[in-house]
Amino acid sequence: MEDYQTGEETAFVVDEVSTIVKEAVEGAIGENSYQQSRVKQWTNNVVEQCLSQLNKLGKPFKYIVTCIIMQKNGAGLQTACSCFWDNTTDGSCTVRWENKSMYCIVSVFGLAI
């Protein structure tokens, strides 16, 4: 009887996820300026791209990806998050990205099955 492999292969690796997210954001928004008509499409593209790349990792996790895009206009934005889960197996990673006209905050939560 072989034991299911635990450790590196099935833990939530923050750096790996962070890289995936940064690539997704760059690919979807890149150097574009904030445009109200296109922002909905951008947020959708970012979350879908992140989720499909995360699934390709093939780990036994359920994922939740959230994306916030905010125009740079001097307004204040504060976000907070609280989680009730298993500390040993579950994890999260938040990536903050910005360009000249907007901020983008992407959070990924991974919950072990």
Added chain:
Amino acid sequence: MILTTETLESNKRFERSCYLNLLPLFFIQVAFNPDEASNAVKECIEGVIGGVDYSQNKVNQWTATIVEHSLTQLVKQGKPFKYIVNCAVMQKSGAGLHTANSCYWDTTTDGSCTVRWENRTMYCVVSVFAVAITL
């Protein structure tokens, strides 16, 4: 001897029927109830920032309090779920804000709910994600 055998058989049948009755209890998975969660969250928001104006000094404290209270209320419901509560508070100053989320989970048991709240000076968006714990 014949009597003994019959007694043993009837005992086995009794045991089997006990197991069959208990099986449904182990396999019922409770689904997420977004309305209940939504109400709990609205009360928390009102309790923390109802009637106050946006203040940069305090907003840090407000978001932390909202997520903690919401999480406590949700856990008190006693359902077999892991929860993630996310809160964003934004000052009303004409800026555009767009949020999106995507989830890879079991659609029969897991769910989410988002509450949007505002007053004169700020917007508050709270999202709750609930992922079922498989027993």
